[in-house]
Amino acid sequence: MRSDLPLDVTHEVRDRCLCLHLQRAARAIGRRFDEALRPVALSHGQYSLLVSLNRPEPPRIGELARFLAMDRTTMTANLKPLERRGLLTMHSDPEDKRSRRITLTDAGRDLLVLAVPIWRKTHDMIDAQLGRDDSGPLKADLIALSFGS
Numbered sequence: 001m002r003s004d005l006p007l008d009v010t011h012e013v014r015d016r017c018l019c020l021h022l023q024r025a026a027r028a029i030g031r032r033f034d035e036a037l038r039p040v041a042l043s044h045g046q047y048s049l050l051v052s053l054n055r056p057e058p059p060r061i062g063e064l065a066r067f068l069a070m071d072r073t074t075m076t077a078n079l080k081p082l083e084r085r086g087l088l089t090m091h092s093d094p095e096d097k098r099s100r101r102i103t104l105t106d107a108g109r110d111l112l113v114l115a116v117p118i119w120r121k122t123h124d125m126i127d128a129q130l131g132r133d134d135s136g137p138l139k140a141d142l143i144a145l146s147f148g149s
Helices: 007-016 018-040 044-053 061-067 072-084 106-130 136-147
Strands: 088-093 096-104
Touching: 007 018, 018 044, 018 106, 044 061, 044 072, 044 096, 044 106, 061 072, 061 096, 072 088, 096 106
Parallel strands: none
Antiparallel strands: 088 096
16 A cells, blocks of 8 residues: 655654654663673663662562563563673562562672763763753653653
């Protein structure tokens, strides 16, 4: 079936589509962090996951998935390689045996000690590229889009 969609719609999407621009920016920034974190053998997603475990109480998988805007199946798949590397452990929730909690191990904390300065340096370079050191409004907008606040 042939479509007679006008070319100006393509230009409208190219120029207006938030989804397109957010995806492209996320991929570009993700590649920069992946490259920067390569010496510690982490991807930007793995780094974010490990940092989100650096808290007093180990979260449930569902809580972590909501925080990182992932579905539970994807979250579990992303946890497995980090568990195999000994960076985290998954164990039954003592309050609800159907739930699992995730704990950052000492090896995971040690790796974060190495990774955080790399993350900071990369973030500083991106801030410099943007030409400002306060990206507060941008982050507030992204949080509002992510969590509906």
